[in-house]
Amino acid sequence: MRLSSWFALSTLGVMTQQKVLCLGFGYTAAAFARRLQAQDRNVAGTTRDAAKFDAMAREGVEPRLWGESGLDAEILDDVTAILISTAPRATGCPAFSEMNEAIAARAETLEWIGYLSTNGVYGDHQGAWVDENSDLFPTSDRARFRIRAEADWAGLSVAFGLPLIIFRLPGIYGPGRSAIDSVRNGKARRIQKEGQVFSRAHVDDIAAALVASMEQPRLHDLYNIADDEPAPPQDVIAYACDLLGVAPPPLVPIDEADLSDMGKSFYADNKRVSNARLKKALDFTFQYPTYREGLSAILKSENEAP
Numbered sequence: 001m002r003l004s005s006w007f008a009l010s011t012l013g014v015m016t017q018q019k020v021l022c023l024g025f026g027y028t029a030a031a032f033a034r035r036l037q038a039q040d041r042n043v044a045g046t047t048r049d050a051a052k053f054d055a056m057a058r059e060g061v062e063p064r065l066w067g068e069s070g071l072d073a074e075i076l077d078d079v080t081a082i083l084i085s086t087a088p089r090a091t092g093c094p095a096f097s098e099m100n101e102a103i104a105a106r107a108e109t110l111e112w113i114g115y116l117s118t119n120g121v122y123g124d125h126q127g128a129w130v131d132e133n134s135d136l137f138p139t140s141d142r143a144r145f146r147i148r149a150e151a152d153w154a155g156l157s158v159a160f161g162l163p164l165i166i167f168r169l170p171g172i173y174g175p176g177r178s179a180i181d182s183v184r185n186g187k188a189r190r191i192q193k194e195g196q197v198f199s200r201a202h203v204d205d206i207a208a209a210l211v212a213s214m215e216q217p218r219l220h221d222l223y224n225i226a227d228d229e230p231a232p233p234q235d236v237i238a239y240a241c242d243l244l245g246v247a248p249p250p251l252v253p254i255d256e257a258d259l260s261d262m263g264k265s266f267y268a269d270n271k272r273v274s275n276a277r278l279k280k281a282l283d284f285t286f287q288y289p290t291y292r293e294g295l296s297a298i299l300k301s302e303n304e305a306p
Contacts, residue, residue, distance in 0.1 A: 073102035093149035174203035179240035190234035
């Protein structure tokens with residue numbers, strides 16, 4: 001039974017058991033899980049951290065420890081959808097290395113597979129707009145690892161008819177992980193590079209887009225997820241400072257910023273990521289179409305919390 005059928009039956013009050021497995025359970029997967037749980041769906045997730053194992057259980061997620069001995073194929077029993085968010089290495093995607101054969105063997109029962117990639121695969125387009133058909137010009141090993149991982153999963157999908165969708169994500173922010181937190185902890189910097197912009201998305205919008213794609217899993221096999229307004233990073237910090245009522249840090253030209261190699265690589269790519277396919281195909285509306293709505297909502301939620 002495909003997910004579209006599951007949704008139809010659930011609206012008629014006919015419940016079926018559906019379990020979603022998250023291979024890797026980080027910040028985005030946790031937001032995804034909360035949204036699924038609000039729809040009374042079962043969620044399992046893997047972690048290599050014993051302390052996180054207990055925290056996941058407390059949140060109602062079925063935790064599975066990914067230890068040195070690996071994962072057993074039985075972890076896929078009763079699973080109808082999979083989210084893959086494990087970061088690839090030079091040797092490839094760990095989830096692919098570990099589970100590709102087991103996943104292929106369950107092609108008939110899997111309704112949706114989401115792979116979380118990055119818009120870093122597009123590389124530098126000198127501030128121009130990119131979409132899902134744009135050329136890839138990776139400028140870092142991390143981006144090249146992602147391209148290989150995308151290709152591995154896409155090849156498996158074609159070979160076994162898997163309902164794989166690749167999602168290329170931008171800078172992710174949300175509660176506990178935003179410019180507001182950077183300003184509060186004194187780590188915020190306003191580094192200026194002429195013409196530089198970045199795309200970003202609130203974690204709750206990413207989770208909502210993933211769930212929306214589950215309703216139409218065969219429509220497209222690749223989506224960009226990014227909000228409506230690619231923006232200079234110094235503008236985001238300035239807005240967070242304005243919300244908090246503090247003076248923004250001074251602007252520092254990038255050639256005077258004394259950045260680490262990692263920091264320099266962050267500024268090597270300049271592009272605007274289009275979300276047109278996502279919005280049109282899935283009739284998707286961003287709750288936080290720009291960083292302004294997202295940061296304002298984060299602060300409001302904090303202020304209203306008991």
